[in-house]
Amino acid sequence: MTIMGEIERGSNTPSKSAAGNAVEQQDLGVLRFITAGSVDDGKSTLIGRLLHDTKTIFEDQLAAVTRASSKRGQEEIDLSLLTDGLEAEREQGITIDVAYRYFATPRRKFIIADTPGHEQYTRNMVTGASTAHAAIILVDARKGVLTQTRRHTYIAHLLGVRHIIVAVNKMDLVDHAQSVFDRIHADFLAFAGNLGIPDLRFIPMSALRGDMVVERGTGLAWYSGETLLQLLEGINVANDDDALPARFPVQLVVRPGTNTDFRGYAGRLESGVLRVGEEVVALPSGRHTTIKDIVLLDKKLPLAVAGDSVTLVLADEIDISRGDVIAAAATPPRSAKSIEARICWLSTDAPNAAGRFVLKHTSHSVKAKLARINDRIDINTFERQPTPAALAMNDIAHVTLSLAKPIFIDAYDSNRITGAFILIDETSNQTVAAGMIEA
Amino acid sequence: MNARIAESFAEGIAPVTLPLRSHLDWLESEAIHILREVAGECANPVLFFSGGKDSIVLLRLAEKAFRPGKFPFPLLHIDTGHNFDEVIAFRDTRAAELGERLLVRSVEDSMKRGTVRLHKETDSRNAAQSVTLLEAVDEFGFDAAIGGARRDEEKARAKERVFSFRDEFGQWDPKNQRPELWNIYNTRVHKGEHMRVFPISNWTELDVWQYIEREGIAVPSLYFSHKRAVIRRNGLLVPVTRLTPPRAGETVEEVPVRFRTVGDITCTCPVESGAANTREIIAETVLTTVTERGATRMDDQTSDASMERRKKEGYF
Numbered sequence: 066m067t068i069m070g071e072i073e074r075g076s077n078t079p080s081k082s083a084a085g086n087a088v089e090q091q092d093l094g095v096l097r098f099i100t101a102g103s104v105d106d107g108k109s110t111l112i113g114r115l116l117h118d119t120k121t122i123f124e125d126q127l128a129a130v131t132r133a134s135s136k137r138g139q140e141e142i143d144l145s146l147l148t149d150g151l152e153a154e155r156e157q158g159i160t161i162d163v164a165y166r167y168f169a170t171p172r173r174k175f176i177i178a179d180t181p182g183h184e185q186y187t188r189n190m191v192t193g194a195s196t197a198h199a200a201i202i203l204v205d206a207r208k209g210v211l212t213q214t215r216r217h218t219y220i221a222h223l224l225g226v227r228h229i230i231v232a233v234n235k236m237d238l239v240d241h242a243q244s245v246f247d248r249i250h251a252d253f254l255a256f257a258g259n260l261g262i263p264d265l266r267f268i269p270m271s272a273l274r275g276d277m278v279v280e281r282g283t284g285l286a287w288y289s290g291e292t293l294l295q296l297l298e299g300i301n302v303a304n305d306d307d308a309l310p311a312r313f314p315v316q317l318v319v320r321p322g323t324n325t326d327f328r329g330y331a332g333r334l335e336s337g338v339l340r341v342g343e344e345v346v347a348l349p350s351g352r353h354t355t356i357k358d359i360v361l362l363d364k365k366l367p368l369a370v371a372g373d374s375v376t377l378v379l380a381d382e383i384d385i386s387r388g389d390v391i392a393a394a395a396t397p398p399r400s401a402k403s404i405e406a407r408i409c410w411l412s413t414d415a416p417n418a419a420g421r422f423v424l425k426h427t428s429h430s431v432k433a434k435l436a437r438i439n440d441r442i443d444i445n446t447f448e449r450q451p452t453p454a455a456l457a458m459n460d461i462a463h464v465t466l467s468l469a470k471p472i473f474i475d476a477y478d479s480n481r482i483t484g485a486f487i488l489i490d491e492t493s494n495q496t497v498a499a500g501m502i503e504a
Numbered sequence: 505m506n507a508r509i510a511e512s513f514a515e516g517i518a519p520v521t522l523p524l525r526s527h528l529d530w531l532e533s534e535a536i537h538i539l540r541e542v543a544g545e546c547a548n549p550v551l552f553f554s555g556g557k558d559s560i561v562l563l564r565l566a567e568k569a570f571r572p573g574k575f576p577f578p579l580l581h582i583d584t585g586h587n588f589d590e591v592i593a594f595r596d597t598r599a600a601e602l603g604e605r606l607l608v609r610s611v612e613d614s615m616k617r618g619t620v621r622l623h624k625e626t627d628s629r630n631a632a633q634s635v636t637l638l639e640a641v642d643e644f645g646f647d648a649a650i651g652g653a654r655r656d657e658e659k660a661r662a663k664e665r666v667f668s669f670r671d672e673f674g675q676w677d678p679k680n681q682r683p684e685l686w687n688i689y690n691t692r693v694h695k696g697e698h699m700r701v702f703p704i705s706n707w708t709e710l711d712v713w714q715y716i717e718r719e720g721i722a723v724p725s726l727y728f729s730h731k732r733a734v735i736r737r738n739g740l741l742v743p744v745t746r747l748t749p750p751r752a753g754e755t756v757e758e759v760p761v762r763f764r765t766v767g768d769i770t771c772t773c774p775v776e777s778g779a780a781n782t783r784e785i786i787a788e789t790v791l792t793t794v795t796e797r798g799a800t801r802m803d804d805q806t807s808d809a810s811m812e813r814r815k816k817e818g819y820f
Binding site (some may be wrong): 095387 | 524526529530531532534543568572574655662663673682683685688693696743795797
């Protein structure tokens with residue numbers, strides 16, 4: 066039995082000792098990405114290759130997977146066993162749910178959301194893509210652009226994933242022919258060219274042989290671009306969110322009371338930059354004030370950038386509570402009591418007959434009514450089917466929701482946090498839909 | 505900290521150098537956000553604090569989330585009675601320093617009540633903890649229990665949600681989990697049900713040590729290299745204690761070791777190591793070829809699914 070098929074550890078791969086210098090080198094933070102494709106496209110092999118060549122797979126994990134593979138009578142090691150952790154999955158040879166995997170290089174930490182195919186595919190991919198900065202769309206070089214390629218690309222784009230990498234895999238099975246890669250590149254652009262994907266890249270690879278994943282390998286000498294890992298290391302995500310107007314949903318009021326008049330608003334700056342002295346508006350009150358202090362435990366910070374969890378102290382006493390938002394004074398979010406949104410229906414049950422839900426948006430919840438299902442989108446053809454009677458799991462639809470109280474929103478296309486919501490069924494407490502605000 | 509020059513986004517404000525957020529900044533912010541969501545949404549939460557490194561990190565994150573206020577939850581330790589004395593001392597000192605309330609519920613008491621019955625006294629009480637834990641959840645009516653579990657620890661954990669639902673029997677149903685999107689957490693439970701919440705889900709063992717190093721956080725000294733009497737058994741170094749005496753024919757050796765995890769004394773093993781401080785531990789963690797639990801836990805090796813089975817029954 067060969068370990069990891071043809072995979073062998075190369076001598077010039079980044080060693081774990083190199084990763085140890087991560088603390089000294091420039092740390093680009095975290096990149097979250099999703100891998101889209103079926104087992105047939107070599108998705109598990111790609112993830113296994115990334116983990117293996119960055120020295121993330123441990124000997125005992127490899128031994129356990131090797132044992133399990135041979136127990137199932139498999140000649141080669143089955144890398145999906147690395148990610149499929151649940152008993153039922155191993156028994157049935159299926160993947161049930163989104164699994165998260167981690168690896169790090171000296172430059173940054175990576176979180177992979179590995180989403181399985183099968184009947185819940187849309188639901189799982191929507192979940193994984195909701196937090197992803199980047200998506201890798203796997204295409205089998207022998208098969209080219211398929212219906213599922215269109216579907217994966219559409220979902221990634223729908224969820225606002227800005228960086229999409231089309232990985233043309235199994236190049237070794239088409240004699241590493243550049244013409245095959247070029248044709249798939251052109252076919253992909255033919256359908257996705259006008260979707261408006263802000264950062265779209267193409268890369269030929271063989272995950273099984275390890276060509277162009279972490280190592281350049283030997284088969285693709287004609288390709289002069291970066292390897293997949295270099296692409297992933299180079300993606301700049303910080304500026305995406307810092308450039309947006311400031312949005313600070315308040316999670317808690319910190320008011321210790323006795324012996325101190327400290328009053329701060331704890332939350333996470335979801336977008337933009339906030340500086341001490343800057344004018345802000347508190348919503349829904351609409352009161353303007355300035356930022357007096359930005360506090361994190363015993364530190365006072367001059368500014369906060371998107372993603373920072375801090376506590377804000379304001380110059381004026383304003384009535385602010387959990388669920389309110391502190392925002393850039395010049396560019397506040399919009400108040401809305403009725404919203405148009407794209408939703409992905411996540412539940413096995415159809416919407417309850419009354420169409421009543423709890424809508425959770427940032428740090429607050431409101432009662433919501435599904436006023437109208439405007440159309441359903443066929444994610445294979447991108448066509449709109451007008452006024453469907455109901456919604457089933459995996460459906461993506463345009464809906465109108467009316468709310469019991471106004472909320473402060475941005476369009477999802479301009480802000481992935483203040484433009485997003487979930488719907489919860491109050492009886493079952495299940496999360497039944499993921500929503501992206503259009504207007 | 506690294507820095508980058510950025511454009512000025514707000515009019516009238518001069519361009520400034522924006523801090524570049526490191527991976528630890530990212531993980532810290534995420535964990536603080538999760539802790540504050542628990543405080544904002546759950547009526548009666550609790551934080552599991554064992555004196556181990558992961559829960560020590562949780563306390564640091566809770567300070568960052570809530571100070572200058574008090575923690576909006578008590579600390580709870582489920583005491584197996586099979587502890588390293590030093591860890592218990594550390595637990596009490598740390599809780600006192602923070603001025604936060606520490607609750608202790610013990611497996612011994614569950615045994616006296618007859619709700620826990622062990623085959624023999626020296627058996628691991630790791631699994632029995634689940635019973636005592638669920639009894640404590642019932643006793644206090646907790647609707648959320650925050651813990652330091654990480655997805656990189658074990659395969660069954662890799663698919664667990666940050667807010668992980670438990671039914672009225674405390675059970676986890678991996679096939680029927682709520683989808684978790686963006687950073688919007690569905691925290692809702694009916695009476696009798698509860699949430700387990702894992703703010704450091706996305707951290708690895710290396711991240712934890714790097715954070716301990718960066719923040720200068722104190723941890724029990726058995727995490728650092730020390731000489732200890734051990735027996736080599738099935739590829740593990742089994743510490744010699746009153747509950748784990750040498751078997752006939754086994755040789756006791758004095759070996760420089762450190763613990764990568766601290767749990768039930770009967771099933772937690774140290775690794776051979778000369779790492780005397782956090783920097784040296786980080787260097788070793790980067791180079792290690794065996795997972796944290798693989799090197800140190802006798803109970804996880806029983807079967808490929810042993811962690812999953814325990815978790816379904818309410819284990820942490």
